[in-house]
Amino acid sequence: MPDPATYRPATGTIPTAPGVYKFRDPHGRVIYVGKAKSLRSRLNSYFADVASLHPRTRQMVTTAAAVEWTVVGTEVEALQLEYNWIKEFDPRFNVRYRDDKTYPVLAVTLGEEYPRLFVYRGPRRKGVRYFGPYSHAWAIRETLDLLLRVFPARTCSSGVFKRHNQIGRPCLLGYIDKCSAPCVGRVTADEHRRIVEDFCDFLAGRTDKLVRELEIRMQRASDDLDFETAARLRDDLGALRKALEKQAVVLGDGTDADVVDFAADELEMSVQVFHVRGGRVRGQRGWVVELSGDQDTPELVEEFLTQFYGEQAALTDQPGLQADKATVVPREVLVPVLPRNVGEMQNWLSGLRGSAVSLRVPQRGDKKALAETVERNAKEALAQHKLKRAGDLTSRSAALQGIQEALELDEAPLRIECVDISHVQGTDVVASLVVFEDGLPRKSDYRHYAIREAAGDGRSDDVASIAEVTRRRFLRHVRDAATDPADEALDPQTGRPRRFAYPPNLYVVDGGQPQVTAAAAVLDELGVTDVAVVGLAKRLEEVWVPGEDDPVILPRTSEALFLLQRVRDEAHRFAITFHRSKRSRRMTASALDSVKGLGERRRTALVTHFGSVARLKEATVEEITAVPGVGVATARAVLAALGGDVVGSAEETPAAEPGDSVPVRDDDPGSANTGSDAIVESERAGVE
Incomplete structure (x- = not known):
């Protein structure tokens, strides 16, 4: 564990100007971002007696291995830079106001x-x-x-x-x-x-104008003895009023405002926001987050406003959408306590909106009553979260500690990676790599791999595939770490750690002794010595360790075994999902796929033009050739493949279309793809 004294800046080297600072861990990851009016005063507070620091602050400074800072001109610039860095680096010790869903x-x-x-x-x-x-x-x-x-x-x-x-x-x-x-x-x-x-x-x-118009039209229809129309308009009015009832008026002056309130204990905090537009509650959002240190309420308000409205404004930060920023940043923001830099915060929010924004604490009347309602919602959300998570937090801590003790690791495996292979009799071989941090899945780090077919070297497909995935995953780590050891494998362009440039604490393979031996051999070959490797065999849920003849048997009821099973099952699910999608693309070929020379683009054009394969089957040759790029011979081949009647002009002959003799087009998904391109690396959205 790093000692803060080893990376404390020399006396007098920290500037007294405002700025933003970053703490990095030994692998170069940014673990905390903060801002200060005086960088020297704020940073020196982190290097005081460790025993006097807040527990989470103490954990942060003893996890970090370096600190760096950037000087800015004003506090507004510091607000913007802090938000950008938190969004870019996703530091683990910063409070992140996000939940497990996107609001519709x-x-x-x-x-x-x-x-x-x-x-x-x-x-x-x-x-x-x-x-x-x-x-x-x-x-x-x-x-x-x-x-x-x-x-x-x-x-x-x-x-x-x-x-x-x-x-x-x-x-x-x-x-x-x-x-x-x-x-x-x-x-x-x-x-x-x-x-x-x-x-x-x-x-x-x-709404008032629309309701009045409907009432006038209803009365007019009634006067004209058009009772059917009047009845329909009456029902429409009822539907409007019912919809209005769902959005009760809370502020009679038609105020546009966001009402924010907090409820916190020593470890966690609940935040609730009511969006009031036109005096009515139009939406509600809530978060429960872990506190990152000993911040007081004004600091928490500042952090929340910076992240929340910065994120909302970013959603509309595109050409043609600037006018929408006025809808995401309201004229008024009501908070329980004003931040210390209230003037700079108001200026920043006004810049996001494009007009003046008022930041204040409600003192009386309807706004005070609404703020109390929001506070009650925050307290209720925190209580429900505590009831739901109490058992989960305890079990996750017990699981990580149990794995550490059972495998005799130096520290608890806070980052676990697991690999699984999926195939059907050696074909369409794919692999998945899932990541768990602090006992919870980190889906942004999941990866897919497309695997070469078995090389025929005497090992089973799974063993060879495990070795290949392990090599590809850790080769990048070794290569990036060796590029510039002084930068701890950081990307020189962005300053961020390269993708997967730091290793897991525990690497789990789905399988027994052969799979574990193959993975361990690859790590030895690459010189990776700080990663523990184990295998989890499905049959008896045995944990295999490299070099051991007998497996480690964890108690069936232990939290450690349950966590390893969750990791393994998640890797299996992720691999199966990708394998099915890959296999379906190859096996679910329609009747059109058998037509020579008809590639993906022309198949799509045909189905789009006719609306369905059934209507295409009923078409004539003349109607099919009306589709751009489709000739007479192809039209006849399409009808023959679909079992339709080949009806066309007597002058039309198959020889009229050059290119029909080409067996496979380049855009045909069924075309072969061999060589080094068979293995493709990409982001999670594609294939790793």
């Missing part, structure tokens, strides 16, 4: 000819208007279902819209009057856009 919003694609309403999660996109966030997707769908009666706008995907346009019949929503069916021309594009604009006005809070 209601999206309206105003940039399309026929705008669509749908539930959405993810970054903001140009030409789309968003309402929310909501705590649950079902809340959006319930509200949307009520409002579609009054605003029958399109909710279907582009594929469904195009398909019903081709067949000339609306979907079920069109038949039950919950869609105006623009796909079949019941309304024009302008009429449909007016419906969508009225829908947006309603959600934006301009």
